[in-house]
Amino acid sequence: DVKVTQSSRYLVKRTGEKVFLECVQDMDHENMFWYRQDPGLGLRLIYFSYDVKMKEKGDIPEGYSVSREKKERFSLILESASTNQTSMYLCASSLGTALGNTIYFGEGSWLTVV
Amino acid sequence: AQSVSQHNHHVILSEAASLELGCNYSYGGTVNLFWYVQYPGQHLQLLLKYFSGDPLVKGIKGFEAEFIKSKFSFNLRKPSVQWSDTAEYFCAVNARGWNNAGNMLTFGGGTRLMVKP
Numbered sequence: 001d002v003k004v005t006q007s008s009r010y011l012v013k014r015t016g017e018k019v020f021l022e023c024v025q026d027m028d029h030e031n032m033f034w035y036r037q038d039p040g041l042g043l044r045l046i047y048f049s050y051d052v053k054m055k056e057k058g059d060i061p062e063g064y065s066v067s068r069e070k071k072e073r074f075s076l077i078l079e080s081a082s083t084n085q086t087s088m089y090l091c092a093s094s095l096g097t098a099l100g101n102t103i104y105f106g107e108g109s110w111l112t113v114v
Numbered sequence: 115a116q117s118v119s120q121h122n123h124h125v126i127l128s129e130a131a132s133l134e135l136g137c138n139y140s141y142g143g144t145v146n147l148f149w150y151v152q153y154p155g156q157h158l159q160l161l162l163k164y165f166s167g168d169p170l171v172k173g174i175k176g177f178e179a180e181f182i183k184s185k186f187s188f189n190l191r192k193p194s195v196q197w198s199d200t201a202e203y204f205c206a207v208n209a210r211g212w213n214n215a216g217n218m219l220t221f222g223g224g225t226r227l228m229v230k231p
Contacts, residue, residue, distance in 0.1 A: 004157075033218070040123060042204055042221035043158075058218070090158065103219060105150075105158035 004106035019078040023091030032074035116141040120222035137205030
């Protein structure tokens, strides 16, 4: 079974803090993604990466950055957290670049910014 | 840009009732279509997917979905729901030619289904 692991399930951070969300996958997938999930809005793509050190902006990259130094790890960084970044963050991975490959999700990280 | 609409945000059914969740997308080209489910406290799981061929797709746990190209729809159905189907359901689209790197999905807003025992 593919396993996508997000290291923190629940975090509470103060406005202005720097926040790191870590994600690791164990299936040698090329593609990794960060989404945020908000009620009524579904999942929205923040950033994705199709190779080590490669990253592309998704639909809502403002206020976020990412790092992919190793193939199995994809980090989401909030340089200065704000209350509107309170959300559920989902990491995902998929194999290869062929369209239609299944995307596997982690369990999510609930971030509250106070 | 493509978009995905799920018109029902909340659905409440009794056990054994039939289920149909609507999903419409806006993209004129070839698409791959997915339904994901998120049970309470769990991660998103793939229910079923459509790439090509028979527009009626069968997935896990008795779910099926029908791709109707002329209506840009991919509705999810189950003849008889169970209490354990209580979850949030997401429709997603991946369009050919829209991106050349990776498999980005555009998701609908989700539908929360509650099944009363």
